[in-house]
Structure formats: C-alpha cells, structure tokens
Amino acid sequence: MSSIRFNRRTFLEFAGAGAAAAVLGGCSDGEGESSTGTRAIRWWHIANTDPMLSQWAAMASRFETAHPGVKFKITPLENEAFKTKLTTNIQAGDPPDIFHTWGGGVLFQQAEAGMVKDLTADVGGWKDTLIPTALDAYSSGGKTYASAVDTGMVGFWYNKELFARAGVNAPPATWADYLDAVRRLKAAGTTPIALAGKEKWPGHYYWAYLAMRVGGLDALRQAAADKNFSTPDFVAAGTRLAELVALQPFQTGFLAAGYSTADGQAATVGNGKAAMELMGQWAPVVQRDNSAGKKGLGDKLGFFAFPAVDGGKGQGTDVFGGGGGFAVGKDAPPEAIEFLKFIAQPENARIEAKTAGVLPVVAAAGDAVTDPNLKLVGKALAASTGFQLYLDQAYAPAVGQQVNDSVAELLAGKATPEKVAQAITTAAKQG
C-alpha cells in the first residue's frame, strides 16, 4: 500500500507537529556504521498498516539473512507525519538511508541540495524490467534519483447502483456529459460527489485534470518552466471547474471533511452516501476500510477515466496520478541500493502486487494483479498517451501548496478562475 497518500488517522496529523521535537530524539539514530561491523540501514516508508507493513518487514529480514552484517531500522510513518519528519531530517542534513518518495519537484529539490544519491547507473541496471514510463517521475535532466515501486492513476470511482437509479447508464465521456450526470444525480436526491475539502490535495485533482484536458500536458510543463499559470488555458480550466462548483455537487460540510476519517470522503462513498469520488488507485481499499462494517461497495463500485473537454488540446487518454518509489539518502551504505534491486526482483514485486493490491512497476509482476478494479486502472494506464504526476509533487513545494490552497478557494466559491491562476503564478515566481 505504499502508494497511499492520505491521512490514516486525523490525529496523526499532529504527529507532524511533534516531528520538530522528534528531531531531538532523532539525533541518536544517526549511527550509520557501528564499531561491531554491522551496517545499519534506516528505512522510512509509509505503509503503516498491514498487509504491506509486515510484508516490508519480512522482505527486510530476508535481505538481512542474505547479507550478514546488514541491520535494518524500519520506521513506518503515516503519510502526513512522514512528509513533515522527512522535511525536518533533510533540512538538518540527515536523510534516512532509504525513504519513500513520490518523485517530482520535491525529490528534485532534495537532489539539488545533495541529500539523495544519483541512482542513474544503479537503477539503469534493472530499468528494462520495469514498465516504460515507470521512472519518469523520478528522473530529471537525464538523471534518476529514485527507484520506482508501484504506479497508478487518478480517476472517478463511482457507485453503479446510484448512477443507474439517477438514469445515468453510461459513464460520461465528455465534461458536458459529466455535468449532466451530476445534475441528474442531484435531481434523484443523491449527493453526486464526495470531497475531502479539509485536506485540499483531493480537490487539486479536479483542477489539474481539467488543465490537462484543456491545455494538454505541454501546457502544464510550459507553465512550470515559464513560472506563468495566468494563461487562457488555466483560466479556462478554472472556469470549467467553477461550472461544476455552481451545481453544488459535494456533500454537506465538505470543506471540513477529511479523506480517510469516519465521515470523510472515502467513507461517504464507501457507505453509499455519495455517488462518486475522484481518487487514485488506492480508493477501493480506503473506501472499504472506512465504511461501516468494512464492506465498501463491492461489485457496485466502478471506475471511469476523467472525461474529455470539448475543444481541449489534451487527450482523454492522458492520465494523472502517481505511484511510490524509494530514494537513497546521501550517506547510505551501498547495501541500501542493493536492497532496492532486491525488492525490484519479479518474485518480490509480485508479493506486493498480490497482497497489497497495488500496480507493480515490474513488468513481469503484472500478472499478479487480480483485483478487477485495479485491472481497470492497469488497462487505462497501459493505454495512456501521456502521464502527469500529482501537481503538489511535480512542482516545487511552494507552488504545489499554492495550487492546493487556491483550488480549495475555487471549490469553496471564494475565488475566481483568474485569481487562482494569478495566485499560482505569484507563488511560482516567488520560488
């Protein structure tokens, strides 16, 4: 479940605040090599729940057996706590030996500061065993800074029963159809969309996808390079989103809703209280875990790609999303890289695909995916014509956060599409 980027427990968010204090405690685990000749590998990952929590531990101990003298020190962290704790450690010049990464601007900023190892030569050794675009999110300027583990994409997860009841018989293929479906769902007395407004990142998916459909992938790349988002394409994307907001499609009180809390976005869909959510490949698992009786929607759950926008430059088959990978800290022992190679072995990647229900990047492990929903995602990914990483990871942190904040304002009906584009441009220029 390493690709899951949500708050497992809301209160753990506070662990992030406590992380500053943790640095003090963290001073003690700086021993890379001890005098006895054992080499410690500090490994931070975000699979803080089973099945992957124990699978990673098992994989580490198998590696230890094969490599005498290597000793793992694993720290599983909740997503938000991980980000904060990692930031603190990296700013202190003490990155863990192996740590989770989503790639993109955040990783490249770490690379620029010399905090992670350049893995171009090492990962190049097993690059050919991976699916074609696997390393894109972790590579910049011809250099690769992390090894990919799994992949995925964002799309609409919907309740087939509620759609049928509202008379929406086929998943909408265009934005106009989509708005129409939302109107029908509302007319049928169903809440069309669940959204975690408190956490902001789920909201930015809408704006990002619309920008991709309206302006195309190049527009997103160009805007980041020019530090200019105040272009007609981005304003048009905001305008399309404002059309959706005007229909008031979200659940009551969505601005204060979390993602994976008892009454959050995932639970609302999982309990059949809203017809759909725009979310990544992990959505079915989280819906199930947070729904009443941990049942989720089962067979009623369906998946469709983000609709195309009429007259847009982007392809309806361009996908938005991301997976997880591992970066290696600057002072890591060579065995850390050896371990990344170890988990990229097809038999090990297959374990992850089978037990955790994620899409492996190792091509030979693809056959281990059995979940029908995940197969749908895999099929959409395989047929994709382009890929865009989550904007809050792809761009520099300040820009990514501004995207999240500004889109949240738009979703709350408190900002115009122009103001959103302008605020992001300002943040990009400020750096």
Add this chain to the structure above:
Amino acid sequence: MLTDERRPAPAAIPPPAEAVRRRRRPWPTVALFLSPALFLFGLLVLTPIVVAAYASFFNWNGFGAPSNFVGLDNFRRLLTDEIFVGDLRRTLLLITLSLGIQIPISLALAMLLNEPLRGRRVYRMLFFAPYVLSEVVTAVLFTMVFSPNQGLIAGTWLADTDTVMYALFFVISWKYFGFHTILYLAGRQSIPPELHDAAAMDGAGPWQAFRHITLPLLGPTIRISVFLSVLGTIQLFDMVWVLTGGGPIRSSETLAVTMFQEGFKRYHVGYASAISMVIFLISVTFGLLYQRFVLRRDLEGAVTTMGDQR
C-alpha cells in the same frame, strides 16, 4: 561550598552585617549551580531564537546554509500577506472573545462552586476534566462532535468560513474554562471569611459583597488568568491544526499555523522564521508590558522587581 567553609559560623555575624554579607556572596558556588540550567536554557531556548532571527533575514528553503540575504524583505512581505494580517485579526478576535466571554463565565462558575451546593466536588472535577485532556485529543473529539452529518452538534460549523472561528472559540473555551475556574476558586477561598461576614453585617447584599470585596481581592488571580489566556491564544497551534488544519481555505489559521504551513509545507524557512520572530516579539512585548504595568503590584517584592533596585 568552598567559600562556606571559610565563612565564620552564622551566629558570629552581627545583625548589621547585611552589607558585608552581600559583598561576600559566594559567586563560584552560584555559577556552579546555575550552569546546568543556563546551559540548557541557552541550548534549547536562546539558540533557537538566535538561529530563527538569523534565518529570518534570508530567502532560504532550509537546505544547506542560508546564503540569499534579503534583509528585512521577509518582514516587509508579512505586512502585505493577507493570511498573516488575517492571523493577527483572528488572534485579536480570539483574545477578545476569551476575555469577554470565557473569563467571566469561569469567574461566575467559580463563585457558584464556592457556594455550599450539593455535589460541588463532582462539579469541580467535571469542570476541570477537559483541562486534563491534551489539545490534540480535544480537537479529535470535537471533529467528531462537529461532524456535519453524524455529529452531536451536526451542521457546517467547521466547514463555513463565517462560523469556524466561533466553533474554534467554543472548543478552546470548553477546554480551558475549567482551568480558570479552579484558579478563581482558589483565589476566592483565600479571601478571609471575616470580610464577607463584616460586609453582611453592614447590610451589603451579595452583589455588593462581590463587587466591593470579592472582585478587588481576586484582582491578582484575574490578572494572572488574563495573562495566561492571552499568551496561550497568541501561540495557539495544536488544536487548530488538528481541528481545522487552518481551514476551510485558511480562514482559521493562527500565527503558528501559518508559520508551520510556510516552513514545513512550502519550504519557505526564512519566511517562516520571520513569522516565528513576530510571534516571539509580540509575546515578549506583551509579557513585559503586562508585567510592568498590570502585574506590578502583584509582584511587588518578588524577583522581577529585583529587590527594589529597579
């Protein structure tokens, strides 16, 4: 200890030797005993303040050493930052609400609990219980209480930019009123009963007794309670972070939350340091002025007046 041995037995010192004793203060011993505390204070309090002050003059993302010196730019930017100015406004709002509503209610409850009520021990314990909880636990509890569809107080209190600050104030009050109540109760119980007896004998009603005896004699307690309340509000973080995350759309952010957002989410460490310096300066200025002008008579003879040398 060394100097002590050389010192004559205390009985040998004649009473007028006050000045002599002052001159002979055993400085090495003082230094020895002070040094651990001074070392920790310097390391954990002074150093971070100095580092933050230094960082606040740089445009710095926290990686490596700061190199892009920008002078007072970060502070200038603060003045035009809507969020930061909003933080100040929201802090003022919370202070006003706390002093105007929470403190009077606590005072009233303390007066009530001072009366011979049936089960007043139980009430006392119940009122104090929320204070024992951590802010985080309180906030998690109230995210459930305010849950829009299944909460005890269902509705969009936390989801509406117009109501979120009042919901937040409600939670803060729930957590802290018991603490202030206990302070007032202790203050009230230290007022000698003779005063009220005498007032009653002179024909003073309950309101007059409260107005002219209880309230003036509770002065020191009230002043301390206001002091704690204001400082707590300026530094408010945990509860907001867990309860609202500063949202919806940054409408409930406090100074500390904005600092966290800038420093840890946007990697604007220099700018975040500037915010932390502002928090520090506001707290210190308030603390000093308040002690100088408001708490002065309560502290008469205590350490801060430096034995009348001021």
